[in-house]
Amino acid sequence: MLELANIRKAFNQGQHNEYWALKGIDLEIPPARVNVLKGPSGSGKTTLLTILGCLARPTEGRVRLKGEDISGLPERFLTEIRRSTFGFIFQQFNLVRGLSAIENIILPGYPTGTPRARLVERAEALLADMQLSHRRDAKVEWLSGGEQQRVAICRALINDPEILVADEPTANLDSKLSAEFLAILRRLAEAGRTVILTSHDPLVVESEVVDRVYSLRDGQLIEVVDTRRAWP
Amino acid sequence: MNRWIEKQRHLIDFTASSLARRKGKSLGLLVVYTLLVFVLASVSLYTHALRNEATRVLAGTPEVVLQRLIAGRHDLIPPGYIEKIGRVRGVQKIEGRLWGYYYDSVLKANYTFMVPSDRRIAEGEIVVGPALERSRGLAEGNGISFRAYSGELHTFIVSEVLAHESELVNADLVLMSEADFRRFFAYPDGHYTDIALWVANPQEVRNVGLKLINALPDSRPILREEVLRTYASIFDWREGMMLALLSAAILAFGIFAWEKAAGLSAEEKREIGILKAIGWETGDVIAMKFWEGFLVSLLAFLLGYVAAYVHVFHFEFALFAPVLQGWAVLYPSFALTPKIDGLQVATLFVFSVLPYTAATLVPIWRAATTDPDTVMRS
Ligand SMILES: Nc1ncnc2c1ncn2[C@@H]1O[C@H](COP(=O)(O)OP(=O)(O)OP(=O)(O)O)[C@@H](O)[C@H]1O
Numbered sequence A: 001m002l003e004l005a006n007i008r009k010a011f012n013q014g015q016h017n018e019y020w021a022l023k024g025i026d027l028e029i030p031p032a033r034v035n036v037l038k039g040p041s042g043s044g045k046t047t048l049l050t051i052l053g054c055l056a057r058p059t060e061g062r063v064r065l066k067g068e069d070i071s072g073l074p075e076r077f078l079t080e081i082r083r084s085t086f087g088f089i090f091q092q093f094n095l096v097r098g099l100s101a102i103e104n105i106i107l108p109g110y111p112t113g114t115p116r117a118r119l120v121e122r123a124e125a126l127l128a129d130m131q132l133s134h135r136r137d138a139k140v141e142w143l144s145g146g147e148q149q150r151v152a153i154c155r156a157l158i159n160d161p162e163i164l165v166a167d168e169p170t171a172n173l174d175s176k177l178s179a180e181f182l183a184i185l186r187r188l189a190e191a192g193r194t195v196i197l198t199s200h201d202p203l204v205v206e207s208e209v210v211d212r213v214y215s216l217r218d219g220q221l222i223e224v225v226d227t228r229r230a231w232p
Numbered sequence B: 001m002n003r004w005i006e007k008q009r010h011l012i013d014f015t016a017s018s019l020a021r022r023k024g025k026s027l028g029l030l031v032v033y034t035l036l037v038f039v040l041a042s043v044s045l046y047t048h049a050l051r052n053e054a055t056r057v058l059a060g061t062p063e064v065v066l067q068r069l070i071a072g073r074h075d076l077i078p079p080g081y082i083e084k085i086g087r088v089r090g091v092q093k094i095e096g097r098l099w100g101y102y103y104d105s106v107l108k109a110n111y112t113f114m115v116p117s118d119r120r121i122a123e124g125e126i127v128v129g130p131a132l133e134r135s136r137g138l139a140e141g142n143g144i145s146f147r148a149y150s151g152e153l154h155t156f157i158v159s160e161v162l163a164h165e166s167e168l169v170n171a172d173l174v175l176m177s178e179a180d181f182r183r184f185f186a187y188p189d190g191h192y193t194d195i196a197l198w199v200a201n202p203q204e205v206r207n208v209g210l211k212l213i214n215a216l217p218d219s220r221p222i223l224r225e226e227v228l229r230t231y232a233s234i235f236d237w238r239e240g241m242m243l244a245l246l247s248a249a250i251l252a253f254g255i256f257a258w259e260k261a262a263g264l265s266a267e268e269k270r271e272i273g274i275l276k277a278i279g280w281e282t283g284d285v286i287a288m289k290f291w292e293g294f295l296v297s298l299l300a301f302l303l304g305y306v307a308a309y310v311h312v313f314h315f316e317f318a319l320f321a322p323v324l325q326g327w328a329v330l331y332p333s334f335a336l337t338p339k340i341d342g343l344q345v346a347t348l349f350v351f352s353v354l355p356y357t358a359a360t361l362v363p364i365w366r367a368a369t370t371d372p373d374t375v376m377r378s
């Protein structure tokens, strides 16, 4: 699905505080699986995730999406790919305060020019799937943490992306909600979506829903473990 | 194309709901902006209407008006005077005029009594301006008495009320026949108030003026072009335009400074980060903000302009009249003819909506071009 070849990422390149957060990473993300990036704080998980999700460009190396090299594409095309192929879930949920749940969910659909009625219809289906239909018109700041998380998932799915990317998605959830969240990810993967998340939460890393774990340390990939089932 | 329209609709939706979410800031901005447009449009509408009025007043007046002076004071034109002028070359038409002021002690108002040259009025009848119609409740067929300076009472029948369309000119007019006029003011036969001269060639006017002074040393010619110039210096549309442009510049600057000072709140920056991360392009964010600026300034423009229209044409420019005393004292009270000039509206629109819309885009530019991954680290 996604392939990285010799990815290196520098912050503040050429300045006195130049810092290499990723130092040559090769990996392959298989489709329709739950993938977890783990590692100590500062090891480069978030940085790697932003490159996988086309939110940032690597300083060196190639990114291939479904066999196509996308690392050299201009910003516009990258945004287009990000919009159509990726859905994002953030640690702070990053919902827009003051807007209702449904309005937050349809936001990523705006730039596509899809008619509002279609977007709302899709969002309602997603809300129903997450058992959130009754909170449809509630302002997001009134929702509980778990509800906000599920709204964020709906928003990530509104453009029907093949790949779902989440940075520390369970950091703000208790164990029960984390487990529910992982179950949702499982369902999504089984429905054919590729899931990539970062976590240093053992509950996530050791969860049985996870297919593959990538261990990072000091900007390098030190171990890849297939945890769940045999690979074809 | 359809998608593009649909997208703009989404962006406008989002912008409208953002404005609603930030009610305080949006309303404050709208009020300040509307007020500024209101001031600008009021001044602009007022000067424009006045200028129109003045042009109309002067259109029918003669090129030269000749007064006679005695010891520096305006005096009556004696008989034989007009005949002397007849020999001045370049003069097309000469006419002795009869007019004067009458103080109505009942209403404590001044009227202008006049014998019209372009129409005949039967003896015993008068034609009155709209001010008299209003203040004395006159209508066609009514009788009215004026006490002459001699003390006798003269009664007239109102045969007509003048049209309202140019009140500045004829509000306080009372037109009557020559015989009535002379009788009422005990005006000696053959005497006139002043002399009107029509000169065919505009180039000749100045010469005619000089010749008149030479031929009649006790006279003072008043040239229309001089009056026009005086009027023009007050009403000239270029000056109005300058005023509009200047104020627009100040307005744009004020709003820009305000916007700068207020800047983008942390909340707005966060929102832009989110939008970019979930797949909005820089261009989408900027387009969204463009709509915001456009909606606010358009609304302010409409509100301000309508308010200014009402202010100028229904409340007689009441708020600023004291500031513009110079014009107000010409005629203490009169209703202007409502008039909207397309070019004027367009100028006002361009110079109020564009700068603000542009100004809102500047701070957004930097926020919108930040890398989408920054949202991961907030
Ligand atoms: N914009 C930046 N400028 C400079 N250095 C940065 C920037 N972003 C990240 N870094 C550095 O890169 C390194 C990797 O950061 P990253 O956020 O990827 O770590 P992480 O594994 O996600 O850590 P955590 O578990 O704490 O989230 C860190 O040392 C961090 O300080």
Ligand SMILES: [Mg+2]
Pocket (backbone or CB within 6 Å): A045, A046, A047, A167, A198
């Ligand atoms: Mg991180």
